[in-house]
Amino acid sequence: MLIFEHSRPGRRARAQAPAGEAALADIPESFRRKKRPRLPEVSEMQAVRHYTRLSQKNFSIDTQFYPLGSCTMKYNPRACNSLAMLPGLLGRHPLAPDTHSQGFMSAMYELQEILKEVTGMSAVSLAPMAGAQGEFAGIAMIRAYHDARGDTERKEILVPDAAHGTNPATAVMCGYQAREIPTKADGDVDMEALKAALGPQTAGIMLTNPSTLGVFERRIEEIARLVHEAGGLLYYDGANLNAILGRVRPGDMGFDVIHMNLHKTFSTPHGGGGPGAGPVGVSQRLQPFLPIPMVASDGSDYHWLQEEEMPQSIGRLSAFAGNAGVLLRAYVYAKMLGGEGMQRVADYSTLNANYMLKKLMEAGFTAAYPERRATHEFIITLKKEAKELGVNAMDFAKRLLDHGMHAPTTYFPLLVPECFLIEPTETEAKESLDAFIQAMIAIREEAARDPERVKGAPWSLPVRRLDDVKAARELDLRWQPGETST
Amino acid sequence: MPFIPHTDEETREMLDAIGVDSMDDLFEEIPANLRCGDLSALGPGLWEQEVSQLMQEKARADGQPLCFIGAGAYDHHIPAAVWQLATRGEYYTAYTPYQAEASQGTLQLLYEYQSMMTELMAMDVSNASLYDGASALAEAVLMAVRANRKSKSRRILVPRGLHPHYRATVHTLVKNQGIELVEAPYDEKTGQTDLDALKRHQGGDFAALVIPQPNFFGVLEPVDEMTAFAQANGMLAIALVNPLAMAVLQPPGEWGEKGVDIACGDGQPLGAPLSSGGPYFGFMCCTQKLVRQMPGRIIGRTVDLEGREGFALTLQAREQHIRRSKATSNICTNQGLMVTAATLHMSLLGAEGLARVAARCHENLGMLVEKLTSLGEIEPAFSAPVFHETVLRLPLEAKRVLRTLAAHNVLGGYDLSRHYPELGNALLVCTTENRSESDMNKYRQKLEQVLASRRQGACATMAKLD
Incomplete structure (x- = not known):
């Protein structure tokens, strides 16, 4: 039932005081709205009950194991939320003068410093509002760097075929062509193909390390050398930073620019699809191009760096200073972990992933890269099960929901058939991992016995599988007044 | 360990299951010369209690000034x-x-x-x-x-x-x-x-x-x-x-x-x-x-x-x-x-509630403009109708006025001189439904003081010149 169906004319919640009759008298009729929008008319309790009930139809980290590969669905500490929502911070206007902003700015400055330290970069800007915007900022800086040197013939960004879809889409948004580099059977970049692709047209390469295949790119130093020799720069997609926090730093690997997904590695909430935050870090030579605003300190006071102080900046990415509330949550998280706590992130997320991989292999499932050490995530391929039992990766995913677990990422990366990309994160206890492995075994047994039961899953959720074709062909994107639902 | 549930026994058991001796072995594919393994510069982790105190200090440092800035971000009541x-x-x-x-x-x-x-x-x-x-x-x-x-x-x-x-x-x-x-x-x-x-x-x-x-x-x-x-x-x-x-x-x-x-x-x-x-x-x-x-x-x-x-x-x-x-x-x-x-x-306010808020914000702007322009020397910069935000022309630099008001914990608006130098001493002011009449009186009173001190300053200067 939609909220609109609880609506009755004249019914309403009351939180705001009314205005005077003539409040809008100085706005001529020609500018005014003639017909009210048909928004719901409900009581406060009806709204609360409706949206509480809706929430109960969601899987979430707070209610289920959520091993969604490449998304780092770790526990989001509640203190991060409540402290970012302290009245003084929540009520601060983005254009408040520096005299009334030192508390907020000190947190932002310290966060910049923390992120520099953990990534090994020379400078950090917190401006990008999500990972994809961080990618945009990174590639825009690479372009600004080449342009500033008069090196304008570089037209291509190299992207491994395993990369997240945002990588090639970002290259295009920055006016480049994306050129794919194949991956070898062992999961590493094909060096011969890379060498053949590099040339005077190469602006840079976008790499995720560990890659989306769940393995560490072992020849990263050689890649960095080759790309730099060709005059290109290296961009690090921080989607998998959780795997290496405190173990190896992108700056030390030779990357020139990186973005971090704070909603992954720094545990800010995913919120049903955002808001995220995607700060960027750079090496010395890209520093002048960082997006604004940034926070600077003269030792005692903090102030903003704007266009005037950073004339070569790629510019603004948002109306104000990015997703400040998300940045505050990440700051609180970083303070609670400290250096030692951050090192444990990589250790335990890697421990959990390798444990699951080992147990699944022992149970007869097929690893995509059996010879490789898993990072914080790993891939299994259900090709054999699909062939022998007629039950594919999507069927396994949907049946897992019936077992009370969110499914791993399915059918990504695209180059591994029938794949599951599994990322348990460090905050899951051993018993969650064991339960997942037991569920996988149970589903496989069920598939042998009663494949239709698996193919028809899920059975225990508010809906069964949805008709995506109908959704795309007979577009129904909004409630229409006067209708009642089925 | 913060947010990590593993006991020492479980960690050992899991390492054994994987077939490695230590955590370090899990990172063996990372070239040895690249490994860092030291983030001690970040200092020790804080307990939730400690970080709460830290954040409260920061929040307090920013005060909770009376805000008449809009410029794309508006202080509305949220149920x-x-x-x-x-x-x-x-x-x-x-x-x-x-x-x-x-x-x-x-x-x-x-x-x-x-x-x-x-x-x-x-x-x-x-x-x-x-x-x-x-x-x-x-x-x-x-x-x-x-x-x-x-x-x-x-x-x-x-x-x-x-x-x-x-x-x-x-x-x-x-x-x-x-x-x-x-x-x-x-x-x-x-x-x-x-x-x-x-x-x-x-x-x-x-x-x-x-x-x-x-x-x-x-x-x-x-x-x-x-x-x-x-x-x-x-x-x-x-x-x-x-x-x-x-x-x-x-x-x-x-x-x-x-x-x-x-x-x-x-x-x-x-x-x-x-x-x-x-x-x-x-x-x-x-x-x-x-x-x-x-x-x-x-x-x-x-x-x-x-x-x-x-x-x-x-x-x-x-x-x-x-x-x-x-x-x-x-x-x-x-x-x-x-x-x-x-x-x-939107569900809680409905169309009527949103219209009510909009009207209240706008009504307050009318009240504020009346109070401020009654001081003399201040006037609206434009003649077209506005919605809950407007530009006022001041007799002196907006930056100076705002600095003095801020010292009294009033954020008097947004200075337009940086982006619109052609407008002279122009200030963008905004009211929402959250600004009460006494808030506006406080703004007027502080602004009056700023203007008066300028006049006295000007008189003093003139006296000196004489």
Whole structure:
């Protein structure tokens, strides 16, 4: 039932005081709205009950194991939320003068410093509002760097075929062509193909390390050398930073620019699809191009760096200073972990992933890269099960929901058939991992016995599988007044 | 260990199961010379209790000044239920609803959000959000360039009266694709976009015209004329609106003959706290015809295997995870939680409640302007009607006035001299429903003191000269 169906004319919640009759008298009729929008008319309790009930139809980290590969669905500490929502911070206007902003700015400055330290970069800007915007900022800086040197013939960004879809889409948004580099059977970049692709047209390469295949790119130093020799720069997609926090730093690997997904590695909430935050870090030579605003300190006071102080900046990415509330949550998280706590992130997320991989292999499932050490995530391929039992990766995913677990990422990366990309994160206890492995075994047994039961899953959720074709062909994107639902 | 549940025994057991001796062995594929393994510079972790004290100190340091700044971020009252529900774990800690069956809560809520936004904007379709208003406008510009079949132009007409930070953001996000923003001036008397100057672009080749309502000065634009002008000249009309204003002002779907092609803006006034500028959310609506050119997630209603109603991500062939380099945008994560709050906010207020808030904000502005102009030497800069925000001309530098007011914990508005030096000593002031009459009296009183001290200072100077 939609909220609109609880609506009755004249019914309403009351939180705001009314205005005077003539409040809008100085706005001529020609500018005014003639017909009210048909928004719901409900009581406060009806709204609360409706949206509480809706929430109960969601899987979430707070209610289920959520091993969604490449998304780092770790526990989001509640203190991060409540402290970012302290009245003084929540009520601060983005254009408040520096005299009334030192508390907020000190947190932002310290966060910049923390992120520099953990990534090994020379400078950090917190401006990008999500990972994809961080990618945009990174590639825009690479372009600004080449342009500033008069090196304008570089037209291509190299992207491994395993990369997240945002990588090639970002290259295009920055006016480049994306050129794919194949991956070898062992999961590493094909060096011969890379060498053949590099040339005077190469602006840079976008790499995720560990890659989306769940393995560490072992020849990263050689890649960095080759790309730099060709005059290109290296961009690090921080989607998998959780795997290496405190173990190896992108700056030390030779990357020139990186973005971090704070909603992954720094545990800010995913919120049903955002808001995220995607700060960027750079090496010395890209520093002048960082997006604004940034926070600077003269030792005692903090102030903003704007266009005037950073004339070569790629510019603004948002109306104000990015997703400040998300940045505050990440700051609180970083303070609670400290250096030692951050090192444990990589250790335990890697421990959990390798444990699951080992147990699944022992149970007869097929690893995509059996010879490789898993990072914080790993891939299994259900090709054999699909062939022998007629039950594919999507069927396994949907049946897992019936077992009370969110499914791993399915059918990504695209180059591994029938794949599951599994990322348990460090905050899951051993018993969650064991339960997942037991569920996988149970589903496989069920598939042998009663494949239709698996193919028809899920059975225990508010809906069964949805008709995506109908959704795309007979577009129904909004409630229409006067209708009642089925 | 913070947020890690493993006991020492379990850790040992798991390492044994994997067949390694230590944690270090798990990282053996990382070349030894690259490993760092020391973050001691970050210092030790803090207990929750300690970090609470730290954050409270920081929050206190910023005070809670009396705020008359708007300029794209507005201090509205948010019903208590909004954030109590939005921070329920089931909303707060879920992700993009890829597994539709396990995400019906978020998906239905987003569908309801799309329904509310299309109603508020009087447009055909809405997406499920973008990052913020400024980046949403950039996406609208890119969309217009893709979608305009009458023109291959990569030039966009943008009023000078549009928020300067929005203009800057759009420039950053579109310049690398060879898209050029051409400035349309405002009328110095009215503060509206100068229609005569606009008409001089007649016959020029542009992909779109951006139409803000209200514009950065709070001034109401002649939206019918501007929309008609754009569409008669082969441009798409892009509306950039304050969504709260649309509760009382003509919505973009009704501008001109047939409404605008794309409407977008910042959803902050619909339930997002000021929070230093974010997270807010960008919204975008468009005509049915353009839906396949729209960026961002879109939710559709469909049925399940048993014919029951259900909701799912749809038209995904537009998106980067399917289309890669040919996607409509690189956007992936959007601002789902803010949209959750906005949906709750709109449900709790309804059309009547939103109109009530809009009217109250605007009524307060009238009161404030009356109080401040009664001091003499201060007058409104523009003659056109405004909505809950306006430009005042001061007898001395806005920067100086604001500094003195801030010392008294009053944030008196936004100084326009940096972005609009041609306006002289101009100050953008705003009231929301949260500013009471006694707040305004305090502002007036402090401003009076500033003006009086200047007069005394001036007299003293003159006396010296004599």
